[in-house]
Amino acid sequence: MSHLSEQEIIRRNYLEEIRSMGIDPYPHAAFPVNMHAADIKDGFAINPENFTSVTLAGRLMMKRIMGKAAFAELLDCTGKIQIYLNRDELCPTEDKSLYNTLFKKLCDIGDFIGIEGYAFTTQTGELTVHVRSFHFLAKSLHPLPVVKVDADGKVHDAFLDPEARYRKRYVDLIVNPFVKDIFVKRAKLISYMRRYFDDHGWLEVETPVLQSIHGGAAARPFKTHHNALDMPLFLRIANELYLKKLIVGGFDGVYEFGKMFRNEGMDRTHNPEFTSVEIYIAYKDYIWMMEMVEDMLEKVIAQINGTCESQIGDNLINFRKPYRRLSMFEAIQEYTGFNVEGKSEEELRIFCKSKHIELDDSMGKGKLIDEIFGELVEEHLIQPTYITDYPIEMTPLAKKHRSKEGLVERFELYINGKEIANAYTELNDPIDQRQRFEDQLRLAERGDEEAMVLDEDFLQALEYGMPPTSGLGIGIDRLTMLITGQEAIQEVLFFPQMKSVKE
RNA sequence: GAUCUGUUAGCUCAGUCGGUAGAGCAACGGCCUUUUAAGCCGUGGGCCUUGGGUUCGAGUCCCAAACAGAUCACCA
Numbered sequence: 001m002s003h004l005s006e007q008e009i010i011r012r013n014y015l016e017e018i019r020s021m022g023i024d025p026y027p028h029a030a031f032p033v034n035m036h037a038a039d040i041k042d043g044f045a046i047n048p049e050n051f052t053s054v055t056l057a058g059r060l061m062m063k064r065i066m067g068k069a070a071f072a073e074l075l076d077c078t079g080k081i082q083i084y085l086n087r088d089e090l091c092p093t094e095d096k097s098l099y100n101t102l103f104k105k106l107c108d109i110g111d112f113i114g115i116e117g118y119a120f121t122t123q124t125g126e127l128t129v130h131v132r133s134f135h136f137l138a139k140s141l142h143p144l145p146v147v148k149v150d151a152d153g154k155v156h157d158a159f160l161d162p163e164a165r166y167r168k169r170y171v172d173l174i175v176n177p178f179v180k181d182i183f184v185k186r187a188k189l190i191s192y193m194r195r196y197f198d199d200h201g202w203l204e205v206e207t208p209v210l211q212s213i214h215g216g217a218a219a220r221p222f223k224t225h226h227n228a229l230d231m232p233l234f235l236r237i238a239n240e241l242y243l244k245k246l247i248v249g250g251f252d253g254v255y256e257f258g259k260m261f262r263n264e265g266m267d268r269t270h271n272p273e274f275t276s277v278e279i280y281i282a283y284k285d286y287i288w289m290m291e292m293v294e295d296m297l298e299k300v301i302a303q304i305n306g307t308c309e310s311q312i313g314d315n316l317i318n319f320r321k322p323y324r325r326l327s328m329f330e331a332i333q334e335y336t337g338f339n340v341e342g343k344s345e346e347e348l349r350i351f352c353k354s355k356h357i358e359l360d361d362s363m364g365k366g367k368l369i370d371e372i373f374g375e376l377v378e379e380h381l382i383q384p385t386y387i388t389d390y391p392i393e394m395t396p397l398a399k400k401h402r403s404k405e406g407l408v409e410r411f412e413l414y415i416n417g418k419e420i421a422n423a424y425t426e427l428n429d430p431i432d433q434r435q436r437f438e439d440q441l442r443l444a445e446r447g448d449e450e451a452m453v454l455d456e457d458f459l460q461a462l463e464y465g466m467p468p469t470s471g472l473g474i475g476i477d478r479l480t481m482l483i484t485g486q487e488a489i490q491e492v493l494f495f496p497q498m499k500s501v502k503e
Numbered sequence: 504g505a506u507c508u509g510u511u512a513g514c515u516c517a518g519u520c521g522g523u524a525g526a527g528c529a530a531c532g533g534c535c536u537u538u539u540a541a542g543c544c545g546u547g548g549g550c551c552u553u554g555g556g557u558u559c560g561a562g563u564c565c566c567a568a569a570c571a572g573a574u575c576a577c578c579a
Contacts, residue, residue, distance in 0.1 A: 006548055007513055007530055066542060067535040086536065109529075122537045143513040146529055148540040156540055157515045157528060163571045164514095175514095219578070264578055265504080274579070358576090419579065450578085475579050499570065 011141045014106045018136065021102065025139040031114040033057050038078035044119050044127055051119035054129060056081070057137060059174065060111050062146075065104055071128070074115065079177065082128040083115055090134060103134060110140030110174075147175050162488075166496050185304055186480045186492055190257060192300040193277060202253030202279065207242035209235060209259070215458060216240030216397070218450040219262040222272075235261035240397065240471065241458040243280045244426060247469050248461045255279035257476070268488040269418070272497050275476040284470040286409045286425040290386050293413060293421060293472065294321035297384070301483055312416050312485050315382050323384040323413070328373055331387055335377045340369050348372070362446060366391030381414035396436040396452055398424035420479055423472035430462035 004012070018025045035054040044051050058076030068087040073080050087099040107113065114135040122128050145159040158176075159165065165172040165179075172179050194204065212231065214221040216238030224233050239256055246254045257277045266272060281289070301319045302308050308320045326334065333339050338351055348368040352359055357375050359368070369391050381387070388411040389404055398408035409425035427433050437454040444451035480492040490496035 005513060005530095010530065062539085062541095064538055064542070065535085066538065069536040069538085071538050073539090082539080084537070088536085120537095122539095124538070126537090126539070128537080143529065145514040146541095147514085148528080150540040152540095154540080159514070161510095161515095161571085163510095166571095217579085260579085262578070265576080267575095267577095268573085270578065276579080422579080473579085478579070 005143075007143045008141060011108055011139070011143075014108065015139050015141070018102065018106050018139065021097065021106075023102065023136055025136060027135075027137060031055075031057050031135065031137060033114070036078040037074065037076050037081035040081060040119050040129070041079070041127060044121075048119065053116065054119060055114070055116045056083075056129065057112065057114040059140070060107055060109055060113055061144075062109065063104075063107070068099075070104065074113070074129075075174070082122075082126050083117070083131050084120075084122070084128045085131045085134065090131065098134060102136060107136070108140060108143070109146065110142070110144045111136070112138035112140070144171060145175050162490070163498075166490055166498055169494055182480070182484045182486065182492060183494065185484050186476075188304045189300065189480055189483060190277075190476065192303050193296065194257070196296050196300060197253075197255050197279065200253065202255055202281065203251055205243070205246060205251075205254045205256050206258070207236075207239045207246075207256060209261075211236050213453055213455050213457075214238075215453060215455040217260075218452060220264055220450060222261050222263045237262055238276075238473075239278055240473070241455055243278055243471070244466060244469065245458065245461045247280050247282050248464055248466045252282040252467075253280070266497060268490065269478070271477070271489050271493055274489070276473050277476060278471065278473045280426070280469055280471040282467040282469050285468065286388070286411055286423055286470050289423045289470040289472050290323070290325065290411060293423070293474075294323045294384070297321075304483055310483050310485060312482060313487060315416055317416060317482060318383060323386055325386045325388060325411075327389045328369065328387050328391075329389070331377050331381075331385075332369070332372055335380050336372070338372070340372065362448075364393055366393030370394055378414060378419075379417045382416055384413060384415045386411045386413055393439075395424070396440050397427055397433075399427045399429070400432070415482055418478060419475075420482070421472060421474045423470065426466070426469040426471045428462060428466040428468060430459055433462055434459055 015025050032055055035051075035056055037056065037058070040051055040054060056074060056076060058074045060072055061075045061080060062073040064071040070085045072083050072085065074083050085099065085103060087096055090099045090103075091097070114137050115129065115131045116133045117129045117131040119127065119129050146157060147159055148156045150156065159172065165176070197204070210224070210226070210233045212233055214234040214237050216236075217240065219237040221234040221237050224235065225231070226233050237260060239258060239260070243254055243256060255277060257275065259273050260276050261273050263272065264270065281292075297319050298308055298321045301310065308318055310317045310319070329339070329341050336355075340348065343351075345365050345368065348365060349359060352368060352372060355372070355376060357371050359371070363371070373387075389401055389407045390398075390410045390412075392400065392406055392408050395408045395410050398410045401407040401409050411423050412419050413421035427436070437452065437459070440452040441454060444453075477489050477492050481487065481489065484492065486492055
C-alpha cells in the first residue's frame with residue numbers, strides 16, 4: 001500500500017474519528033437481522049402491519065442529506081431499499097452527534113450499517129424504512145464505483161470494464177445486480193441437476209484431482225509434484241476412468257461434479273479450470289442416455305428460468321424434449337450436400353480443399369470428417385441437437401457401433417452452435433480397450449501431444465468385468481452460459497483466470 | 504500463438520492542427536425536516552499504463568513493453 005488517494009486518506013481519518021467517539025468501527029457482536037430488503041418490497045403492500053419493526057443490515061450505497069433529515073440507500077443480500085433518518089427522532093437529547101457526526105460525516109458509501117425501524121411509503125411513493133436506531137457495523141476504506149439507475153431504467157456511470165470487473169469481482173457483485181443473478185442461476189443449475197440424479201438413486205462421488213496418469217480425455221495437463229512421495233502428479237483433465245472403476249466396483253449409477261484442468265489456450269469459451277459433471281449408469285446405452293439428458297435439461301431449465309426457453313444473442317433456444325437426432329454423416333450431408341460415407345481419404349481431402357479447410361498430412365479419415373463437421377456444420381446447430389455415431393479413431397473409450405462399421409456409439413449435444421455434452425456407450429471389452437490405447441500410443445509417437453495415455457490399472461479394472469454402461473459429461477460453465485444468456489465464460493466464473501499484474 | 508482496438512481523477516468518459524489537463528458523479532466546505540440519476544451553492548483532486556525516441560515543446564506523433572477486450576488458431 002504505497003500511495004493512498006485523497007479519498008482513501010479521508011476514510012482512514014474517519015475510521016479514527018469513529019474510534020475517538022467511543023464507537024468500534026468493526027464491532028464483534030452479532031447484529032439481530034430479522035428482515036431483508038426484498039421481504040419488505042414483497043410483503044409491505046399486502047400486510048403493512050408485519051413491518052412495524054424491521055431490523056436490517058447492509059452497505060450504505062447512497063446518501064441524500066437535507067439538513068435535519070436524510071434519505072439513504074441500504075444494500076443487503078437481496079437488493080437495495082431506501083431508509084429515512086430524522087435527526088431529532090434519532091437523537092432526542094441535546095447530543096446530536098449520532099446523526100450529525102457519525103451518520104452525516106463519518107459514514108461513507110460502502111460502509112456497513114445496521115438499522116431498526118418501520119416501513120412506510122414516502123410522498124413520492126418510494127417504499128422506505130423509517131430508522132429508529134442506527135448502528136455502525138464495518139468501515140469501508142475504498143470508494144466504490146457509484147452506479148445509478150434513473151426512472152427510465154437507464155444506467156449512469158456503469159461499472160462495465162471487463163478487466164476491472166473480473167479482477168475485483170466483489171466490487172462487480174456489489175455494484176452490478178445482474179452479476180449476482182447469473183451466479184444464483186449457476187448454483188440452482190447444479191443443485192437441481194444433483195437433485196434429479198439423487199432422485200433416480202444415483203450416488204454422488206468424489207475421485208482424485210491429483211492423478212499419476214492423466215487419463216480419460218485428449219488434452220494437455222498441468223503438471224505438479226508431490227514432495228513426500230517425490231513423484232510427478234497431474235491435475236486431472238477428466239475423471240472418466242475413476243468413475244468407471246466405481247461401476248466395476250458395483251455401483252449402478254455414479255456422478256461427480258468437479259473441476260477439470262487443461263493446460264491450453266484461454267478465450268471467451270475456455271478457462272484453464274472448468275466444471276463438469278460426469279455420470280455413469282450401468283445397464284444403459286447411449287440411446288437411453290439421450291432420453292435421460294433431454295428429460296433432465298427440460299425439467300431443470302424450467303425450474304430455473306420458469307420456462308424451457310433461453311435467449312442468447314439473437315437466438316431463442318427451446319429446451320423442450322425431444323431433441324433432434326442426426327448422425328454425424330447425416331448432419332454433414334444436410335449442411336454441405338456432401339456424403340462422406342464410403343469416401344476414401346483422398347476424396348475427403350479434395351472436398352476439404354474445395355471448402356478451404358486447413359489440413360495437415362497426419363490427418364486420417366476420422367480426423368478429416370471431424371474437421372468437415374467442425375468447420376461447416378457445428379455453427380448451424382442452434383436448437384438442441386444430438387449428433388451421433390462418430391469415427392472410431394477420435395474416440396478410444398467408446399464402444400464400437402453395434403451395426404455401423406468404423407464408428408462408435410457416441411453422441412454430442414450441440415446447442416447454439418457449441419458442444420454442451422458428450423456421451424458414449426462405454427467400451428467394456430478389455431481386449432478392445434487395450435488395442436485402442438495402443439492405437440493412441442502410436443499417435444503419441446507420431447507427435448500427437450494430446451493422445452491418450454495407456455492406463456494399466458484401468459485396463460485391469462475392465463478385465464475384472466464392467467457391466468454394459470453409458471457415460472455422459474456436461475460442461476457446467478457452458479450450460480450456465482446458455483441458461484443465463486452469456487457469451488463469455490468469464491461471466492459465469494466468479495474468478496476467471498487472469499494474468500498477474502506486474503507492480 | 505497471430506491480428507486489430509483500448510489504457511487520462513475513486514468511477515464513467517471528453518481532450519481539436521503537438522503549445523503547462525477537462526466534465527458529470529464521488530470527495531471536501533456551506534445551506535437545507537419526505538428526497539430520488541445527482542437537493543442547492545462552492546472548493547480541492549492527475550506518474551495522462553510503463554520505457555525509449557522525434558521536437559524548442561508530447562496525453563496527442565514514432566518504436567518497444569505490460570495488461571485487457573474483440574477476431575482467429577487449439578480445445579470443452
